Amino acid sequence: GQQLNQSPQSMFIQEGEDVSMNCTSSSIFNTWLWYKQDPGEGPVLLIALYKAGELTSNGRLTAQFGTTRKDSFLNISASIPSDVGIYFCAGLALSAGNMLTFGGGTRLMVKP
Amino acid sequence: GAVVSQHPSRVICKSGTSVKIECRSLDFQATTMFWYRQFPKQSLMLMATSNEGSKATYEQGVEKDKFLINHASLTLSTLTVTSAHPEDSSFYICSASAGPYEQYFGPGTRLTVT
Numbered sequence: 001g002q003q004l005n006q007s008p009q010s011m012f013i014q015e016g017e018d019v020s021m022n023c024t025s026s027s028i029f030n031t032w033l034w035y036k037q038d039p040g041e042g043p044v045l046l047i048a049l050y051k052a053g054e055l056t057s058n059g060r061l062t063a064q065f066g067t068t069r070k071d072s073f074l075n076i077s078a079s080i081p082s083d084v085g086i087y088f089c090a091g092l093a094l095s096a097g098n099m100l101t102f103g104g105g106t107r108l109m110v111k112p
Numbered sequence: 113g114a115v116v117s118q119h120p121s122r123v124i125c126k127s128g129t130s131v132k133i134e135c136r137s138l139d140f141q142a143t144t145m146f147w148y149r150q151f152p153k154q155s156l157m158l159m160a161t162s163n164e165g166s167k168a169t170y171e172q173g174v175e176k177d178k179f180l181i182n183h184a185s186l187t188l189s190t191l192t193v194t195s196a197h198p199e200d201s202s203f204y205i206c207s208a209s210a211g212p213y214e215q216y217f218g219p220g221t222r223l224t225v226t
Contacts, residue, residue, distance in 0.1 A: 031213050042118070042205045042217035043156070050213060088155060090215075097169075098144060098212055102155045 006103025021106040022073040029091035032072040118218035132192045135206030141186035142208035150203045196225040
């Protein structure tokens with residue numbers, strides 16, 4: 001099925017640096033979700049965004065729902081080693097029966 | 113809250129046998145459950161959507177007779193991989209939705225078919 005365009009595909013950064021990743025789509029979504037997946041585990045919901053323009057924070061994480069409803073970004077400030085993992089964006093369109101459309105993922109590696 | 117469990121976490125089976133994977137929502141009732149498959153270093157691929165008490169809706173290319181889904185209650189869905197083959201080896205993840213806006217994922221099941 002359709003995938004969201006998520007970038008970058010991977011990032012290798014130094015501990016303490018800030019991180020930014022984003023997702024874009026040709027379709028409008030009602031909800032944007034950001035998940036983190038550790039190796040061998042299921043994705044864990046980090047942030048959910050429900051309204052265009054919404055900016056939401058969860059600790060060191062900040063995410064925004066684009067005003068066009070076709071994009072979203074996730075920022076991580078002051079990265080730490082446990083931030084390592086794969087981050088997925090997901091868009092949910094009510095017209096699609098609550099199905100999630102996933103981005104390809106951003107693999108984050110943090111050097112202590 | 114919003115905890116989803118899966119069992120087993122890992123399973124190894126012989127080619128030709130069937131394997132059942134359970135997905136449970138522990139602290140909420142899930143009107144809809146989803147089954148995904150994930151290959152190494154790839155994103156999640158939706159296999160099917162199941163609503164309690166009705167037949168599952170399968171994505172294009174997913175064989176419904178091979179991947180049997182049962183959603184008998186608001187807290188339990190099962191995926192049975194029938195007549196498993198080595199190419200069915202993968203990471204299977206379920207998610208559960210209590211309402212229209214969020215999905216919560218289980219920890220996944222690693223299936224290896226020998």
